[in-house]
Amino acid sequence: MIAQSGLSYLLKSFTGTGSGGVHEIPSESPYRSFQLSSTGTTTLTIQVSNDGKVWGDYLSMSCTNTTNDLYMDISPWKFIKINVSSNTGEATLTVGW
Numbered sequence: 001m002i003a004q005s006g007l008s009y010l011l012k013s014f015t016g017t018g019s020g021g022v023h024e025i026p027s028e029s030p031y032r033s034f035q036l037s038s039t040g041t042t043t044l045t046i047q048v049s050n051d052g053k054v055w056g057d058y059l060s061m062s063c064t065n066t067t068n069d070l071y072m073d074i075s076p077w078k079f080i081k082i083n084v085s086s087n088t089g090e091a092t093l094t095v096g097w
Contacts, residue, residue: 010034010082011044011093020082022052025097030076033096036061036069040089048077055081061093 011020025032034046043062047055058077063069082093 007094007096009092010080010095011084011091013090013092014084015087015090017084017087020084020093022079022081023095024052024079025077025095027076027078029097030074031072031097032075033070033072034059034061034093035071035096036063036091036093037066038063038087038089038091039066040087040091041065042084042089042091043086044082044084044091044093047081047083048075049079049081050077052079065089 010023014020041064045057046059048058049055059071061069
């Protein structure tokens with residue numbers, strides 16, 4: 001079992017589309033868990049970077065009407081940003097490390 005040492009909102013009650021901003025994730029652990037929930041239908045892409053300048057697509061997530069999408073992986077990137085491509089409700093995305 002992997003012990004979680006932190007939790008942060010990447011998006012909280014986010015409406016609309018576009019970028020949710022850049023987040024710096026502490027390097028305490030390389031393990032990451034991402035959980036997406038929405039009051040409508042939400043589709044997004046998580047992008048990652050080691051320097052905050054060069055970005056790569058890492059993960060696409062989607063959920064509908066309060067169902068959750070959960071993903072766990074070893075992802076040691078220092079910076080994460082979110083691009084919401086479609087959203088009909090309020091989306092919340094958390095990252096655990």
